[in-house]
Amino acid sequence: MSERALSFFHGSVPTAVYPALRVGLAGIFLVRHADWLRPWVFLEHHRFVRGLMFLESTPAEPALLSPMISGFWLSEAATRALVYARTLLAVLLLLGVRARASAVGLALVSYALLAADRYRYYHHLHLLYVSVAFLALAPIGASWSLEHAAARLLHRVRGTRAPVAPVAISDAWPLQLIRALPLGVYFAAFTSKLDPEFLRGDVLRGLERFQVLKGGFWELVRDLVGYRGVATLAGLAEIALPLALMLRPTRRLAVVLALGFHAGISACMPVYSFGAQMAVLLVAFLPQRTFAPSRTP
Amino acid sequence: MQKPTLGEPAPRRFPSSPAWVDLAIARRATGDDQSARSFAFARWVLMPPRPVLVALLALAVLPPFVAQARGSVIGSYTMFHSLSRYHVELAVVVEGQERRVEMRSVAPHLSPEARTIVVPAGGRAVGADQVEVVAASLPDLARLLCALHPGAERARAGLSRDPFDATRVSESSAEVACRNAR
Numbered sequence: 001m002s003e004r005a006l007s008f009f010h011g012s013v014p015t016a017v018y019p020a021l022r023v024g025l026a027g028i029f030l031v032r033h034a035d036w037l038r039p040w041v042f043l044e045h046h047r048f049v050r051g052l053m054f055l056e057s058t059p060a061e062p063a064l065l066s067p068m069i070s071g072f073w074l075s076e077a078a079t080r081a082l083v084y085a086r087t088l089l090a091v092l093l094l095l096g097v098r099a100r101a102s103a104v105g106l107a108l109v110s111y112a113l114l115a116a117d118r119y120r121y122y123h124h125l126h127l128l129y130v131s132v133a134f135l136a137l138a139p140i141g142a143s144w145s146l147e148h149a150a151a152r153l154l155h156r157v158r159g160t161r162a163p164v165a166p167v168a169i170s171d172a173w174p175l176q177l178i179r180a181l182p183l184g185v186y187f188a189a190f191t192s193k194l195d196p197e198f199l200r201g202d203v204l205r206g207l208e209r210f211q212v213l214k215g216g217f218w219e220l221v222r223d224l225v226g227y228r229g230v231a232t233l234a235g236l237a238e239i240a241l242p243l244a245l246m247l248r249p250t251r252r253l254a255v256v257l258a259l260g261f262h263a264g265i266s267a268c269m270p271v272y273s274f275g276a277q278m279a280v281l282l283v284a285f286l287p288q289r290t291f292a293p294s295r296t297p
Numbered sequence: 298m299q300k301p302t303l304g305e306p307a308p309r310r311f312p313s314s315p316a317w318v319d320l321a322i323a324r325r326a327t328g329d330d331q332s333a334r335s336f337a338f339a340r341w342v343l344m345p346p347r348p349v350l351v352a353l354l355a356l357a358v359l360p361p362f363v364a365q366a367r368g369s370v371i372g373s374y375t376m377f378h379s380l381s382r383y384h385v386e387l388a389v390v391v392e393g394q395e396r397r398v399e400m401r402s403v404a405p406h407l408s409p410e411a412r413t414i415v416v417p418a419g420g421r422a423v424g425a426d427q428v429e430v431v432a433a434s435l436p437d438l439a440r441l442l443c444a445l446h447p448g449a450e451r452a453r454a455g456l457s458r459d460p461f462d463a464t465r466v467s468e469s470s471a472e473v474a475c476r477n478a479r
Binding site: 048068118121123126127171176184202207212269 | 407
């Protein structure tokens with residue numbers, strides 16, 4: 001592999017991007033896996049999530065066991081323990097307490113719960129879990145961290161100098177890997193739509209008929225360009241956006257366009273937290289890499 | 298390396314990395330085997346070797362395409378690319394006679410997530426990726442029927458689906474022999 005290709009991983013970025021991703025994804029995680037916000041705002045997942053997700057209403061015995069991995073099913077007690085562990089780890093991740101370890105633990109626990117019942121699978125949950133797993137590679141606890149704030153407070157009380165000074169720049173390679181996640185999503189969504197049935201607009205017509213696509217914004221776009229036009233535009237967006245995100249000169253414009261794209265999708269159909277997750281992952285494209293001398297010993 | 302004094306900690310050289318990375322790098326000068334090993338690992342954490350980085354990049358990008366190539370929904374990010382009507386039919390064979398099993402009798406034995414997808418399929422349900430999930434779970438549904446009907450010799454779960462075109466119906470089913478058959 002050429003040096004030029006491998007320089008993809010080199011360079012530095014502002015450290016703040018990593019805690020920003022951590023807080024954004026952990027916040028979405030906590031909102032998506034429970035119904036805390038029900039008293040204030042009704043979100044799509046509140047239709048079937050009561051309390052903590054996967055904790056409610058155990059099926060009668062004998063229960064359907066349909067794990068993704070043969071033989072990997074969880075008892076009610078194990079499910080309960082993992083759901084509580086998942087919630088605790090998400091709170092620790094949000095607060096930046098043992099942030100990297102919390103991210104690893106959260107990804108593992110979440111995948112265990114997902115794998116125990118194939119009916120729990122949603123694309124956006126898988127994307128959320130894999131994003132959290134990749135966060136563990138980055139210095140996500142470097143700032144905006146309760147742990148560091150407590151340490152600084154303790155040192156101030158004791159009158160000693162805090163051992164960890166906030167650091168302005170960090171390695172870019174974890175960010176490059178995190179950027180690859182939404183790019184993969186866009187490319188995969190594009191390739192899946194290279195289907196005559198979708199491109200003719202037939203799928204969109206069906207989604208509308210069954211009330212999956214609805215709302216004023218959908219009707220406006222449909223009337224403007226038609227079913228076939230929307231299908232073609234969706235496919236074009238899913239190939240153009242990742243390409244524009246990959247190129248430095250178009251990157252920031254692509255972030256703005258992608259945010260609009262996801263806002264539009266979220267206005268038309270139930271995609272749960274997918275739009276918000278992509279919006280947070282798009283934050284990864286905002287910092288520019290700089291190529292200061294390497295800090296690697 | 299000057300030993301840090303209490304109250305005047307040495308400034309961290311790699312402050313965004315875990316503290317032990319700094320420690321391992323600072324101990325490099327001692328030259329013993331253990332410090333050499335921890336130095337190598339610390340350097341690995343700061344910037345993993347190129348093959349590891351390339352493998353991580355492949356792990357971030359390639360799985361959706363592998364899933365699509367295998368025809369698997371899990372991890373494929375096929376966002377509403379198709380829509381199907383689907384119907385699940387459940388049956389058990391008792392004393393040589395096939396008997397249809399009503400979906401509502403099975404519903405209490407499904408997880409809430411399974412219930413929202415499987416129960417509507419007792420009639421005609423509409424779905425995108427969830428149809429593939431139902432198809433993958435047919436053997437599990439058949440095994441559940443065996444557990445629910447202790448006298449059954451065999452159990453069958455069948456799925457028929459079509460893209461809103463009665464001429465393009467595709468069917469799949471799973472049949473299992475019940476262990477508890479008399």
